[in-house]
Amino acid sequence: MKDGKLVTLAIESSCDETAAAVMLEGRNILSSIISSQIDIHKLYGGVVPEIASRHHLENVNTVVDQAMDESGVTMDEVDMIGVTCGPGLVGALLIGLATAKAYAAATGKPLIGVHHIHGHICANFIEHKQLEPPFTALVISGGHTNIVEVTDYNKCQVLGGTRDDAAGEAYDKVARVLGLGYPGGPLIDKIARAGNPHAVEFKRVFLEKGSLDFSFSGIKTGVLNFINSEKQSGRNICVPDIAASFQAAVLDVIVAKTVSAALDMKKDRIVLAGGVAANSRLREMLKAECDKNGIELYYPSPVLCTDNAAMIGCAAYYKYKAGMRDDLTLDAMPNLEL
Numbered sequence: 001m002k003d004g005k006l007v008t009l010a011i012e013s014s015c016d017e018t019a020a021a022v023m024l025e026g027r028n029i030l031s032s033i034i035s036s037q038i039d040i041h042k043l044y045g046g047v048v049p050e051i052a053s054r055h056h057l058e059n060v061n062t063v064v065d066q067a068m069d070e071s072g073v074t075m076d077e078v079d080m081i082g083v084t085c086g087p088g089l090v091g092a093l094l095i096g097l098a099t100a101k102a103y104a105a106a107t108g109k110p111l112i113g114v115h116h117i118h119g120h121i122c123a124n125f126i127e128h129k130q131l132e133p134p135f136t137a138l139v140i141s142g143g144h145t146n147i148v149e150v151t152d153y154n155k156c157q158v159l160g161g162t163r164d165d166a167a168g169e170a171y172d173k174v175a176r177v178l179g180l181g182y183p184g185g186p187l188i189d190k191i192a193r194a195g196n197p198h199a200v201e202f203k204r205v206f207l208e209k210g211s212l213d214f215s216f217s218g219i220k221t222g223v224l225n226f227i228n229s230e231k232q233s234g235r236n237i238c239v240p241d242i243a244a245s246f247q248a249a250v251l252d253v254i255v256a257k258t259v260s261a262a263l264d265m266k267k268d269r270i271v272l273a274g275g276v277a278a279n280s281r282l283r284e285m286l287k288a289e290c291d292k293n294g295i296e297l298y299y300p301s302p303v304l305c306t307d308n309a310a311m312i313g314c315a316a317y318y319k320y321k322a323g324m325r326d327d328l329t330l331d332a333m334p335n336l337e338l
């Protein structure tokens with residue numbers, strides 16, 4: 001079945017998705033199982049770490065068994081075990097790691113720890129078979145907002161990041177203020193399509209000249225203040241207009257900084273990754289700017305944007321090819337730097 005090709009079993013459990021995948025030669029999915037806890041955390045308006053860990057523990061073995069069954073390969077045919085070792089919720093990471101280590105110990109297969117952001121970037125190699133480094137990546141999710149220079153499969157340098165909230169976190173907080181529910185990103189994406197992005201001019205936070213960092217913590221207060229002053233003046237608030245205006249303020253900054261990073265680094269490719277990369281307006285705006293500047297834009301399909309184990313398997317494969325291995329002392333690193 002594998003014809004001498006390398007097979008990876010990968011596990012991801014850094015936040016609220018318990019996922020396992022089997023990959024062939026890093027970029028081809030033989031199986032990818034994602035057990036999402038979103039419906040459980042919805043009740044609390046966000047991810048509750050202890051509940052996430054408990055559900056990972058309950059689900060991880062079933063998810064791995066299902067991934068192996070659907071892949072059509074046997075454990076004997078697996079060449080390496082890849083697992084997310086950070087960053088993320090410590091209790092959640094530990095469940096995936098303990099499982100991966102148990103498989104590695106029992107089978108003698110090499111264990112490879114993967115940085116979650118490296119995984120998100122690698123989702124693009126699965127989607128776009130011809131894509132190769134170098135390129136500029138924008139990794140944008142519930143926990144991260146980073147502009148990254150990717151010079152090789154295993155070489156990523158962070159050029160800028162958020163100084164406070166991640167972009168996805170800002171979407172989730174503003175959605176809560178607007179009474180839309182959790183997770184807020186997809187809900188704002190949808191409702192904003194019916195709104196006017198120029199209805200309210202929320203502040204665009206560019207920080208110092210030339211900085212590729214971000215700050216999104218003020219925008220939730222901006223939205224709250226606007227809603228309160230409208231209510232005090234007896235005016236009705238228009239949720240689609242506020243959603244569209246919030247989104248425009250956040251995306252104007254993100255798009256401008258990402259394109260300027262690519263131009264500064266003389267890169268003619270931009271690669272989007274992470275949960276917020278599924279945002280339809282972000283894709284449209286970035287595509288228009290990329291076209292203007294002769295830059296090619298790549299992004300994964302939505303199921304590969306949000307957390308999954310296929311992307312972790314792809315990253316593990318490139319680390320394996322470069323001779324990188326971990327041993328059974330590999331630990332969860334909740335604040336792991338890229």
Ligand code: KG4
Pocket residue numbers: 015140141142143144167168169171172183184185186189274275276277278279280305306307
């Ligand atoms: O990558 P991900 O699944 O988990 C993390 O590593 O954080 O990203 C989840 C985040 C959430 O904040 C969610 O609201 C956001 O991605 N998100 C979106 C969209 N789909 C998911 N944000 C904006 N527009 C979307 N369509």
Ligand code: ZN
Pocket residue numbers: 116120141274275306307
């Ligand atoms: Zn993620």
